[in-house]
Amino acid sequence: MSRQLQHHRVQLVYALNTGDGAAIENEITGLLGLGIGLTPSGDDYLAGLCAFLFIAGHPMRKYRQIFKSVLEREKNKTTLLSVITLREAINQRYRETLYAFIQQIVSGDAGNIQKFIHEIKKIGSSSGCDMLCGMADAFALTRTDGGNYVDQDCD
Template identity: 30%
Template structure:
């Protein structure tokens, strides 16, 4: 553990709404899990991760946003993987803005026709500009593996067999390249669509319980943290912006949100977007089916 008593506290700009809870569970002692150019992952004894990011990057429930200068200061401490330190003695969060998740209280949009039109536009945009190296590609081995899983999910979802649909989604976890595999990113996008669409709690509960209980053993710990939060309605800001733009916005908002999504990882932004598209497409089909049945 490094000595923090002679180091000036580094104040955070923003913190995700799960950060304080994670710190309480670990008595604020964290270990450096991994270091990247623009992200530092810290982990506690219960395998929950806090990610340090410089300003300008999207924050999620487990993120701590620092100024560019303070992010550089932290990196200059020379901490390496497996080093431990007392987070509360090194990083100040008392004056930080808390980033609360937006999901959970959204109404089903009144203008379903507009949402359908937006979704069609989003599909075209994603096809033209998205990164095809992950699940968005039609001919690579990842998308070929995923195709029957997604087809079965669609059938089960329309039949309102949500537990079984959630089990099918587990087949995508750990699939594909990347620190967060393409399949994991796609599943996160599906959850973003479900929460942003204001779907009823039965659907959300069925899917999120399955993901929280079974995904941990199917992917790496960083990606599991992402999925666990997504299952509970916690997403990086740009993913929420993307889903909201398609459901409630207009083409200009969709384009602006997608341009930000493309900045996430190599193919992660495209794969999350593909999951959002898939989720919204299935939800629209379910709503249309319910409308037909009620007449």
């Protein structure tokens, strides 16, 4: 399961970087429901990824509709709680801890980052860590595709 998660994760990041819509759909489908528990790891990863990539003004927001349509089409692959959590993340609604963490990142205030990461890691058995992994990939994608977006205040 871990190898599958890593494979789909790497392929999704590549597909997002290259703008391959069919591959994006395929990898989201592969991640949905992957894992165990109330919110499988693949779903938590996607929720973390969406929480950052679909911020208003982010260049990757153009893929939001693909995520929404795949979730609607493939929602039977996972739990109801996971579907709700992922749907909300796509629509920029998530736990206050995630919101505060993202605000710290976007504002460039690194002061309390560790505190927020620690709080996120407490979510579920492994959900917080899986979400952080998704956010880490979103940050990497932002650096690649959103360079002007993230570097607007840098020299």
